[in-house]
Amino acid sequence: MRRFPPFLLCALLSVGASAAPSADAKDAGATADKDTVELVDSFLKADTAKIPAGAIPVFMKIDPETLPERQRIPYEAKKAELQALRMAAESKRKPPIRMAGKEPVENCPREKGTKKLIDTLMGMGFGQLDPQEVLFLEKKTRCTECELIDEFGLKVTIVPPDKKKKEKYPMRYYLMHQNSPAWALIAAYRKGSEGGTNFFGVGFFGACR
Incomplete structure (x- = not known):
């Protein structure tokens, strides 16, 4: 499986900082900087179980609208997968009865x-x-x-x-x-x-x- 290059792990500290948008032809329409685009590519190609835990929070905060068109749906899917796995892990630490004494929640956005x-x-x-x-x-x-x-x-x-x-x-x-x-x-x-x-x-x- 592909490992995250050291320079990409270092780039985690600067993702979101002001930088020139990616100029690659395949990334037309992106406003995200090159490091962000490369970071997303690495996440999409990596085995989810091998993604460094420290990289995940930065990935989760990326605005998909700033990404190239080719990355937007795969990014949203990978983000949903990571959220689901985190929720499954957290469930084991929650009490058996989650909403005891609370009013039912009937309204929420879809x-x-x-x-x-x-x-x-x-x-x-x-x-x-x-x-x-x-x-x-x-x-x-x-x-x-x-x-x-x-x-x-x-x-x-x-x-x-x-x-x-x-x-x-x-x-x-x-x-x-x-x-x-x-x-x-x-x-x-x-x-x-x-x-x-x-x-x-x-x-x-x-x-x-």
């Missing part, structure tokens, strides 16, 4: 995206859920949809209608990384078992209430 982003995410460990499976998760975890987003990494992405295909209505996609602790419930559900009330027994830990 992300806008493209079908290409959805397809890219599904190639990076995310699985698609149908609406019935989301309702099943809400029932078993006693979480609202918004709380599933915050606590278990559910991604709700709205894809605008494609006018070229004469689509009239936006599509709503539900995705979840397979490292999410809640994915164990989905796996059990798809095997024909709803886990009863003992859903901790299928490898899941945590609920909202």
